[in-house]
Amino acid sequence: MSEQNGMFGASGSGDTSGFGGLERSAASFGSSERPYGSYFDEVTDELERAYPEFNSAIEKVVIDRGELTLHVKREKLFDTAMKLRDTESLRFEFCLGVNGVHYPEDKNRELHAVYPLLSMTHNRRIRLEVSVPDSDPHIPSLVEVWAGNNWHERETWDMFGIIFDGHPGLTRILMPDDWPGHPQRKDYPLGGIPIEYKGATVPAPSERRSYR
Amino acid sequence: MTTRDSYASATDTTEGRVYSVTGGDWDSLVTEIGQTKEERVVVNMGPQHPSTHGVLRLVLELEGETITEARAGIGYLHTGIEKNAEYRTWTQGVTFVTRMDYLAPIFNETAYCLSLEKLLGITNDIPERASQIRVLMMELNRISSHMVALGTGALELGALSPMIFAFREREKVLDVFEMISGLRMNMAYVRPGGVAQDLPKGAIAKVRETVKELRHNFKDNEKLLVGNTIWMMRTQGIGYLDLAGCTTLGITGPVLRSTGMPWDLRKTEPYCGYENYDFDVITTDTCDVYGRFLIRMQELEQSLRIIEQACDKLDKSEGQPVMVADKKIAWPSQLSVGSDGMGNSLEHIREIMGTSMESLIHHFKLVTEGFRVPAGQAYAAVESPRGETGVHLVSDGGTRPYRVHFREPSFNNLQATSAMAEGGMIADVIGAVASIDPVMGGVDR
Numbered sequence: 001m002s003e004q005n006g007m008f009g010a011s012g013s014g015d016t017s018g019f020g021g022l023e024r025s026a027a028s029f030g031s032s033e034r035p036y037g038s039y040f041d042e043v044t045d046e047l048e049r050a051y052p053e054f055n056s057a058i059e060k061v062v063i064d065r066g067e068l069t070l071h072v073k074r075e076k077l078f079d080t081a082m083k084l085r086d087t088e089s090l091r092f093e094f095c096l097g098v099n100g101v102h103y104p105e106d107k108n109r110e111l112h113a114v115y116p117l118l119s120m121t122h123n124r125r126i127r128l129e130v131s132v133p134d135s136d137p138h139i140p141s142l143v144e145v146w147a148g149n150n151w152h153e154r155e156t157w158d159m160f161g162i163i164f165d166g167h168p169g170l171t172r173i174l175m176p177d178d179w180p181g182h183p184q185r186k187d188y189p190l191g192g193i194p195i196e197y198k199g200a201t202v203p204a205p206s207e208r209r210s211y212r
Numbered sequence: 213m214t215t216r217d218s219y220a221s222a223t224d225t226t227e228g229r230v231y232s233v234t235g236g237d238w239d240s241l242v243t244e245i246g247q248t249k250e251e252r253v254v255v256n257m258g259p260q261h262p263s264t265h266g267v268l269r270l271v272l273e274l275e276g277e278t279i280t281e282a283r284a285g286i287g288y289l290h291t292g293i294e295k296n297a298e299y300r301t302w303t304q305g306v307t308f309v310t311r312m313d314y315l316a317p318i319f320n321e322t323a324y325c326l327s328l329e330k331l332l333g334i335t336n337d338i339p340e341r342a343s344q345i346r347v348l349m350m351e352l353n354r355i356s357s358h359m360v361a362l363g364t365g366a367l368e369l370g371a372l373s374p375m376i377f378a379f380r381e382r383e384k385v386l387d388v389f390e391m392i393s394g395l396r397m398n399m400a401y402v403r404p405g406g407v408a409q410d411l412p413k414g415a416i417a418k419v420r421e422t423v424k425e426l427r428h429n430f431k432d433n434e435k436l437l438v439g440n441t442i443w444m445m446r447t448q449g450i451g452y453l454d455l456a457g458c459t460t461l462g463i464t465g466p467v468l469r470s471t472g473m474p475w476d477l478r479k480t481e482p483y484c485g486y487e488n489y490d491f492d493v494i495t496t497d498t499c500d501v502y503g504r505f506l507i508r509m510q511e512l513e514q515s516l517r518i519i520e521q522a523c524d525k526l527d528k529s530e531g532q533p534v535m536v537a538d539k540k541i542a543w544p545s546q547l548s549v550g551s552d553g554m555g556n557s558l559e560h561i562r563e564i565m566g567t568s569m570e571s572l573i574h575h576f577k578l579v580t581e582g583f584r585v586p587a588g589q590a591y592a593a594v595e596s597p598r599g600e601t602g603v604h605l606v607s608d609g610g611t612r613p614y615r616v617h618f619r620e621p622s623f624n625n626l627q628a629t630s631a632m633a634e635g636g637m638i639a640d641v642i643g644a645v646a647s648i649d650p651v652m653g654g655v656d657r
Contacts, residue, residue: 064588065330093459096593097624099604099617114604116591116619120459120473123480127591148462151627174287174656184295184615205299 031060039124040068043090050087051080069127074139077130081145084117084126092126094118095142097152100160102185110134111162115142115149132162141167159184252280255638259288265364265645266652270629274638282633282641284626289656297616301582302328303543305613307400309603312618313654314397315360318353319596320618320654321402322346326483327592327603328404331585337536341529342406343484348419348522349392349401350484350594351515355426356385357597358508358515362433365505365646369446377432384422391415394554401554405536408554409547416523423516423523430512438509447502451632451644454499461631462624465599466507467648472497477595488525489518501647541583544575582611598622598649622654 035041040063047070048054057076062069072080084092096116104110109131117126130139141164142149153164154173161182164170172179181188192204202208222229258269269285293312297305309324310317329335363378386396392415393401393408401408437443453463455471468475476493478486494510496503535542548557564572587609593602599621606615625648632644 065333065590067589067591069589095462096600096602096619097462099615099619101589101606101615114589116602116604120475125591146462147460148624148627151623155623172287174290176287183292190295190299205296 030062032063036061036063036068038066038068039122040126043068043124043126044070046087046089047080047083050090051083053079067125067127069129071129071131074130074132077128078140078142078145080128081115081142084128085145090119091121092117092119092124094120095146095149098142098149098156099152100156100162100184102160102187104134104186106131108133111137111160113139113156113162137162138165139163140165141170143167158182161185257641259285265368265650268626268645268650268652268655270641270645272633272638272641277638279633279636279638279641282630284629286623286626286652286655289652291653291657293657294616294618297613299612301611302585302613303404303582305616306403307398309616309618310398310400311653312657313596313598313601313620313622313651315357315651316353316596316598316601316654317398318346318349318402319594319601321400322350322484323592323594323596323601323603323618324605324616325402325404326594327590327605328585330590330592331588331605331607332404332541332583333586334405334536334538334541337538339406339533339536340485341410341526341532342534342536344522344525344529345407345411345534346402346484347486347489348519348526349389349407351518351522352385352388352419354515354597355512356382356389358512359385361508361597361646361649362437362505365643365649366437366443368642368646369443371437371443374433374436377429377436381426381429384425388415388419388422391418391549394549399554403535403543405538405541405543406534408543409549410534411526412549416526419519419523423519427513427516430509434509437505444502446640447500447505447643447647448498449500449502450636450640451501451504451647452499453628453632457628457631461628463599463628465595465597465621465625466504466511467625467628468599469493469495469507470497470503471495471499477593477600481593483592483594489521491518501643504647539574540578544571544578584609584611585613593619596621598651598654599625618654618657620654620657622648622650622652623657626650626655 036044044061051057053076057073057080059071059073062071084090094117096118099114101112101114102110103112111134112129112131115128117128118124132139139162141153143153144166150168151173153167154170156162157164157170158172158175159182171177175183190204190206192206194204194207195202253274255272255274256269257272259267267288269288271283271285272279273281293308297308300308306321306324309320312320326335329338359378359382363375363382366374389399390396392411393399453467453471455473457463458468458471458473464475472495474493474495477483479493491514494507494514496506546557546560547554564575585607587607589604589606591602591604593600600619601621602619604615604617604619605613608614628648629641629645633641636644
């Protein structure tokens with residue numbers, strides 16, 4: 001996923017610790033092996049049964065920290081969502097919105113959209129994850145499936161620049177309409193100004209020497 | 213994918229591509245309006261309107277006094293907390309997130325910490341006493357939040373006295389918060405691994421006394437509003453939203469429970485040991501503002517019941533730790549409440565400055581550097597006064613969050629404004645919004 005050098009976040013700020021040569025890399029998760037445990041086997045089996053294209057739609061199944069994540073191809077997202085909602089044995093009738101994550105180092109899959117789903121019928125939770133390249137940030141909208149995703153998708157567009165095709169009115173929601181850029185992307189600076197305090201100057205939070 | 217734009221056609225010229233935007237011309241607009249016979253008025257309510265619960269803007273299209281279209285405009289209180297948190301340590305994140313939904317700070321903190329503890333894999337290592345204190349604080353917070361919901365809700369519909377009683381009760385709860393955490397709001401009291409400090413001496417007695425007073429005083433508002441003819445006429449059948457509507461719009465909390473659905477995360481997915489407490493999930497089946505009002509009224513009593521049980525449990529767990537045993541995660545300092553709020557206790561300062569160099573190094577490293585969180589993502593949710601507060605955290609293995617996302621119930625539930633208000637009278641939109649009880653700090657984050 002990412003590689004980091006040294007111990008401090010802000011570069012060129014004089015690392016005097018002597019640990020500047022430390023290297024650390026965080027890898028992304030591979031697909032999990034069966035059995036998944038808990039109700040996760042049942043959910044994946046039922047989805048596979050209800051959705052013949054399961055194998056081409058689901059890129060990988062990740063079990064981590066007691067949570068099931070289905071990585072879905074964007075072309076199949078809408079169909080997968082419909083199956084998850086309408087199949088009697090699945091019944092994920094509740095979607096808790098969508099949320100973006102920006103991984104600049106994950107080449108050609110920089111933008112991820114994460115959908116936490118809840119089945120009140122079975123009291124189960126799963127998560128869908130879709131990743132798209134920065135150069136083509138289109139994901140089909142799920143407002144038709146779960147109307148409550150309307151504002152969440154607008155927020156994700158506003159903050160990350162992910163375009164949800166088929167959204168009834170994809171406009172900015174938190175930032176002003178004429179705002180340039182998408183603030184929560186990693187390449188968007190935090191900003192801030194240095195603060196003078198009793199003769200000393202405290203740099204802006206993003207410029208401070210900090211640990212990784 | 214698609215590059216077609218139905219609003220701006222493009223022509224290639226020698227100077228490059230030229231887009232011409234059409235539509236929205238004044239002439240065509242006038243002709244269009246001239247063709248309709250009805251009188252349509254667009255009213256901008258807010259963002260400074262006193263009855264819109266903070267800086268919420270409602271764009272209402274009216275036909276006479278009937279609302280044909282209602283749109284909510286938000287973003288006036290956007291503070292970029294989620295972005296800011298990416299530039300601070302995991303522990304400092306608590307201080308940020310507590311300021312989101314400012315009427316339910318403890319819920320924000322707890323949801324954040326539960327999610328972080330899931331990421332760290334220490335969910336089962338949290339001391340019992342810490343969970344008991346969290347429950348105590350959350351239920352007290354639910355009361356203070358519901359008090360604002362009831363008080364301002366009544367105020368916005370023209371009933372002034374309930375607000376005075378409600379804020380009187382809220383003050384009592386805030387006094388307890390001040391005694392325990394040093395602060396009345398935005399306490400940053402719940403910390404990763406436990407809580408910032410144990411309850412001070414006499415806190416339980418004070419809580420018990422407050423419970424007694426609250427139980428007695430709640431009757432004042434009950435007498436004023438429950439069964440009050442004017443209040444019922446203003447609220448019954450208003451802001452209707454049934455179960456199907458709630459489900460598709462992702463609505464949780466009292467609005468969902470007013471459809472008769474007994475969905476409460478404290479029962480369905482217990483956290484912080486809620487399975488050990490005896491309480492009822494309150495529902496009504498009226499799907500209207502009055503039903504939601506009744507639910508909030510009765511949830512107060514349920515919260516008092518939980519607080520009493522928490523007090524009994526806390527009496528028994530006296531002296532037990534309130535922070536996880538792992539010294540690589542536990543906040544090193546022992547805090548105490550002084551005259552100017554919560555701060556390092558004198559004993560701790562004496563230890564790190566005077567007696568133990570190792571303690572000083574440990575303190576310094578953990579406070580400035582923080583702890584590392586294994587890479588991955590986690591989602592944890594709590595039942596806040598407004599519904600499901602869900603926190604999605606992503607870590608890249610560092611000492612700072614890679615992504616903090618709050619699934620705010622206010623943000624989500626405010627979407628129901630259109631469904632509740634359209635087709636109704638303009639005076640009823642106030643009641644509908646008040647029954648959602650949105651907190652704009654949480655909506656805009």
